[in-house]
Amino acid sequence: MIAEQFKKLLGVVCPDVVYDVSDIHNPTDIHNKGSGSRGKRLKSTKEMIEKEISKAKRKCATCQQIVHHDKRNCLLKNAEK
């Protein structure tokens, strides 16, 4: 009864679909206080990507490709474990 009055007053329609609670996840990209210590500025994703691109590529002995990793931290090697 009260809900109906609120809907009329606000002009808002309640969604018909009832969402499962398990579909709701915690937000990502949260940096709490203290994560940027020693005066370091937190770099944006764009800056991180630019830095990664500027790094010299090397041939990985495991996957035989010119990439930004070597055999020690190759994805293929890590997938085998």
Ligand SMILES: [Zn+2]
């Ligand atoms: Zn590799």
